[in-house]
Amino acid sequence: MNSIRVRLFAILLATTGTVWLFAAVWIYASTQAEVERVLDARLMEAARMVSSLITDHQIDPAAAASAATASVPPAPFEQAGGSYSRQLSCQIWSLQGSLVSRSESAPATSLASHTNGFEETEIDGERWRVYAVVNPSLGVRVLVGDSLEIRERLIGDVIKGLLVPGIAILPVLAALIWLSVGGGLAPLTRIAEGLASRSASELHPVDAGSAPREVRPVIRALNSLFGRVADARDRERSFTAYAAHELKTPLAGLKTQAQIALRTDDPAVQRDALARISTSVDRTSRMVRQLIDLAAVDASQDVPSAESVDIAALVGEIASELETLLTANNVRVAVELPNQTQQQPLIQGNRILVRLVIRNLMENAVQHSPSGGEVRCLIHLRESEAVVDILDQGAGFPVAEENRVTERFFRGSKPQGQGSGLGLSIVQMALDRLGGSLAFERGGRGFAARASFPL
Amino acid sequence: MRLLVVEDDEILLDGLKVGLQMCGFTVDAVTSIADADAAIKADRFDAVILDLMLPDGSGLDVLARMRRSGDRTPVLLLTAKDEVADRIGGLDSGADDYLGKPFDLDEVGARLRAIVRRGHGRAKGLLEWKDVSLDPARMSASRSGTAISLSRREFVILQALMEAPGVILSRSTLEEKLYGWQEEIESNTVEVHVHKLRTKLGTSFIETVRGAGYRLRASP
Numbered sequence: 001m002n003s004i005r006v007r008l009f010a011i012l013l014a015t016t017g018t019v020w021l022f023a024a025v026w027i028y029a030s031t032q033a034e035v036e037r038v039l040d041a042r043l044m045e046a047a048r049m050v051s052s053l054i055t056d057h058q059i060d061p062a063a064a065a066s067a068a069t070a071s072v073p074p075a076p077f078e079q080a081g082g083s084y085s086r087q088l089s090c091q092i093w094s095l096q097g098s099l100v101s102r103s104e105s106a107p108a109t110s111l112a113s114h115t116n117g118f119e120e121t122e123i124d125g126e127r128w129r130v131y132a133v134v135n136p137s138l139g140v141r142v143l144v145g146d147s148l149e150i151r152e153r154l155i156g157d158v159i160k161g162l163l164v165p166g167i168a169i170l171p172v173l174a175a176l177i178w179l180s181v182g183g184g185l186a187p188l189t190r191i192a193e194g195l196a197s198r199s200a201s202e203l204h205p206v207d208a209g210s211a212p213r214e215v216r217p218v219i220r221a222l223n224s225l226f227g228r229v230a231d232a233r234d235r236e237r238s239f240t241a242y243a244a245h246e247l248k249t250p251l252a253g254l255k256t257q258a259q260i261a262l263r264t265d266d267p268a269v270q271r272d273a274l275a276r277i278s279t280s281v282d283r284t285s286r287m288v289r290q291l292i293d294l295a296a297v298d299a300s301q302d303v304p305s306a307e308s309v310d311i312a313a314l315v316g317e318i319a320s321e322l323e324t325l326l327t328a329n330n331v332r333v334a335v336e337l338p339n340q341t342q343q344q345p346l347i348q349g350n351r352i353l354v355r356l357v358i359r360n361l362m363e364n365a366v367q368h369s370p371s372g373g374e375v376r377c378l379i380h381l382r383e384s385e386a387v388v389d390i391l392d393q394g395a396g397f398p399v400a401e402e403n404r405v406t407e408r409f410f411r412g413s414k415p416q417g418q419g420s421g422l423g424l425s426i427v428q429m430a431l432d433r434l435g436g437s438l439a440f441e442r443g444g445r446g447f448a449a450r451a452s453f454p455l
Numbered sequence: 456m457r458l459l460v461v462e463d464d465e466i467l468l469d470g471l472k473v474g475l476q477m478c479g480f481t482v483d484a485v486t487s488i489a490d491a492d493a494a495i496k497a498d499r500f501d502a503v504i505l506d507l508m509l510p511d512g513s514g515l516d517v518l519a520r521m522r523r524s525g526d527r528t529p530v531l532l533l534t535a536k537d538e539v540a541d542r543i544g545g546l547d548s549g550a551d552d553y554l555g556k557p558f559d560l561d562e563v564g565a566r567l568r569a570i571v572r573r574g575h576g577r578a579k580g581l582l583e584w585k586d587v588s589l590d591p592a593r594m595s596a597s598r599s600g601t602a603i604s605l606s607r608r609e610f611v612i613l614q615a616l617m618e619a620p621g622v623i624l625s626r627s628t629l630e631e632k633l634y635g636w637q638e639e640i641e642s643n644t645v646e647v648h649v650h651k652l653r654t655k656l657g658t659s660f661i662e663t664v665r666g667a668g669y670r671l672r673a674s675p
Contacts, residue, residue, distance in 0.1 A: 248535035249464045252557035256470030259560045260477065269473060280466045411463075411510050 004188075008181045013174055024163055032155050039151060040118065043088070043131040047144040050090055051135045054142075087150055089128075091143045100140055111145045120148065187212045191219070203230040235298075239408070243291050246409055246420070250284040287420035293356050294408075294422060297429045300350055309354045311345045311386055311453070312337050315377050318359045322366060330371040333362070336378045345379050345386045347453045353430040354453065360423040361390045361449045367419065368394035368447070385436070385452045396447030402440060427451065456501040456571060456591075456614065457481040457632050461491040461517065462533065463509050467556075471504065471563070478564040479594045479610060483635045488512045495521060499631065500528055502567050502574075507534035507545065515548050522549040529570035533558070568592060575618055582617040584671050587656055589617050603655050608633055609648050616661065616671050625668035645669075 089106035093099055102108070112121045112130040121128050130145035191206060205223035208216050254277055261273035312335070319326075319333045326333060338345060347354065365375040369392045378389040397405055397412050404410050406428035409421035424438075427449075431438050434453055441448040458475060462468040463486045472482045483498070485491050488511045495503070495517070503521075505514040518530055529551040534541065542553045551570040554563060568591050572580065582589040586599045594610055596603045605613065615624055615632050629645045649661055649669060662672040 245535035248556040249467060252533075252535075253464055253467030253470050255557045256467060256474050256560055260470060260474050264477065273470070273473070276466050276469060283466075 005178075005181050005185055008184075009174075009178050012177045012181070016173065016177070017170075020166055024159065024166070027162060028155065028159050031158050035151060035155055035158075039146060040129070040131070043118075043129065043144050043146060046088055046090070047131045047133045047142050050092065050144065051133050051142045054092065054140065055135055055137055087146050089145050093141045093143065095134070095139045095141060106145075111143045115141060121145075187215060191215065203227075203233070239294075242409060246287065247284065250280050250287070254280050254284075283420075287422065290360075290420050290422040290426060293360075293426050294429070297353060297356060297426060297433060300353060300430075300433055306348045307351055308346045309349060309351045311347060311354070311358075311379055311388060314351075314355060315358055315362075315379065315388070318355065318362055319377070321359070322362060325363065325366055329366055329369060330373075331366045331369045332374045333366075334374055334376045336376065338380050345381055347386045347455055349434045349453060353434050356430045357427050357434075357436070357451050357453075358388060358390075360427045361388075361451060364419070364423050365390050365392035365394070365447075365449070368392055368396070370394065381455070382452075385454050388451045388453070389448050390451075391443075391446055391448045393446040396440065396442055399442070405440075406438070456567070456611070457499075457635075458483070458502050458504060458567065459491070459494055459498070459500045460484045460504045461486075461488075461509065461514060462504070462506040463487065464506075470560075474560040475564065475567075478560065479591065479607060479614075480564070480567070481611065481632055481635050486510075488514070488517055491517050492520065495526065495528075501571050501632075502529045502531060504531045504533055504563070504567070505550075507532060507536065507541070515545065518545075518548050518550060527574065529567075529574045531563070531566055531570060565592060571618075582614065584617050584620055585660070587617075587660065589614060598656060605655070606648075606651075608644070609652050609655075612645065612648050613652055613656075616669060620671050621673055623664050623668045623670045628668065 088103070089111065090103040091099060091106050091111055092101045093110065099108070099110075107123055107126075109123055111123065111128055112119045112132055114130075114132050115134050116132055119130050119132070121130055127148040128145040129148055129151070130143050133142050134140075135142060191211060194206065203226045205226055206219050208219040208223065211219050257273045257277045257280070261270045261277070264270050264273070315335050319335065322333070362375065362377070369375055373393040376389075376391040378387075378391070380387050380389075401410075401412055405412070406424045407421075408425045410425075411419055411421040428438055431451060431453075436451060436453045439450045439452075441450065456479070458480050460468060460471045460475070460482055462471060462484070465486070468484050468486060472484050475482045483494060483500070485494050486509075488509050491503075491505070491509075491514075494500075505517060507514040514532065514534075518532075521528065521530070530549065532545045532550045532553045533556060534545070534553075535556045545553050551573070552566050554566060568580065572578075580590070580592055582591065587596065587603075589596045589610075591614055594605075594607075596605050596610070596613065611632055612629055615629060626645045630640055633644065634640050649663075653661055659672050662670055664670060
């Protein structure tokens with residue numbers, strides 16, 4: 001059941017119905033008990049009255065039997081069902097077993113055989129409740145009984161009088177519940193309509209003040225989501241704008257060089273221009289690749305994929321990927337693994353992120369190495385982390401710029417080579433996601449970048 | 456015309472240098488704000504092409520320092536950011552023109568000629584003196600309607616003289632216009648080119664002012 005309205009409606013209707021039913025059962029039981037008590041008392045009273053009337057010899061037993069049955073005015077019952085007349089029947093029996101007298105409505109056969117108190121009997125298919133009292137002085141037994149069916153009908157009529165209007169009202173009640181639930185849910189509908197009419201860029205918070213208290217947590221959660229989405233969008237937008245601007249410079253270079261190649265008559269100038277176009281395309285492609293990487297790292301936020309990554313194998317893979325770059329820069333790569341006795345350097349984390357960290361650091365190292373130089377990759381394990389040191393024989397960046405090197409598009413104040421200014425931002429971002437850290441060190445023999453990954 | 460190009464992208468810088476040289480400009484190139492400040496202090500340029508985003512700061516700072524020190528050299532801003540607000544900011548800081556990347560080499564040339572011309576207070580693109588007219592956009596010259604063929608260096612010298620008619624330009628000033636920093640200055644070149652120009656334009660067109668330099672002769 002996915003509609004709150006239908007759900008509430010069903011719950012309310014079921015509980016109301018159940019309460020109603022319980023009440024009816026309760027009323028039935030208590031009415032029955034009360035009716036029994038009242039009617040039994042009347043039976044008893046009528047029997048004693050007859051007995052006392054005949055004892056004094058003022059009234060002859062036959063008249064007394066009729067008087068007992070006439071002592072209850074039948075009018076209201078007749079009005080109700082028309083069948084409550086002749087409720088009581090009276091018989092006076094001699095102790096020897098002969099019928100002395102009986103009331104008009106009483107059957108000719110004995111209502112009961114007992115001598116004293118209440119008993120239920122059945123005569124000619126009709127059930128009776130009979131009270132017997134013995135008048136020892138006259139030697140008679142007075143029986144006063146009433147039909148159980150009439151009693152039951154009485155109780156039934158009371159319950160019916162209660163249930164019929166109840167059942168008749170039920171549809172009205174259902175309709176009222178339906179409308180009330182709808183009215184109660186109106187604030188939700190208003191919020192939903194407000195949200196539905198928004199465009200994709202309208203991420204302002206929903207006003208929680210005017211919303212019902214129960215909905216406020218939902219609205220707060222929604223607003224916080226809106227905030228995060230808006231932040232992400234802003235980040236994306238500024239990044240896209242920045243990336244587009246950054247691509248315009250290499251495009252301007254490409255266009256200028258292409259124009260030179262087209263209009264020059266000097267084959268040397270033309271060759272030169274074409275060579276630069278080729279270089280620029282390579283650099284721009286790398287920049288585009290890094291932009292895609294950066295977007296991938298950004299997106300990886302939501303994917304907590306933890307897999308085992310063998311760092312040593314990964315470093316080897318990346319080194320062979322960089323073969324062209326290594327040849328072009330005349331740089332060698334040496335990978336130094338931890339001792340065989342130590343455990344395999346396996347880390348838990350997103351393989352793509354780990355790869356981006358190592359690849360970008362290695363690319364940087366290769367590009368800043370002197371020709372004929374060597375880039376060393378040292379992998380070692382510490383207590384809770386795997387450390388990859390990437391050492392090159394270049395100068396690194398100035399210490400003063402250490403805080404800015406991970407900024408996007410920061411190329412340093414004295415750019416060597418032609419980086420995009422994205423490499424270290426990718427590394428930093430990926431390490432942040434992995435829970436690792438990045439550090440730099442300058443030694444006598446060169447520059448080292450250290451990436452630490454949690455094990 | 457001698458230009459200073461300030462741009463940090465190596466390939467674009469080279470393209471501007473080679474391309475603008477092909478358009479008849481003498482081009483010097485630097486890649487940072489520090490180098491740009493030094494070059495502007497040390498040399499006179501007819502115009503400066505300034506990239507806005509440089510590794511050691513914003514090109515606008517260079518522009519602001521130039522204008523503060525009273526340097527009126529025309530400046531053409533180049534930038535990847537071509538939002539209206541950026542353009543307005545650049546022009547209000549004292550730039551003479553603004554060009555968004557990527558651009559067309561010919562447009563850069565045309566805009567440079569335009570800002571230099573306006574700097575000289577001329578509205579027309581064509582330079583005219585007596586019966587000689589010079590079209591910097593086409594690197595062509597004519598005398599009494601007949602086209603004259605000029606080498607790049609002859610053209611540069613004639614353009615410099617015609618841009619400031621009657622003003623004496625020293626040999627070193629003319630050499631500056633002819634050679635960028637990387638080029639070796641050959642001795643006597645200016646004399647050689649002036650001599651060649653005189654044979655093409657008439658001996659009395661360019662006057663030698665002894666001990667001072669050259670100028671266009673006012674009287675016939």
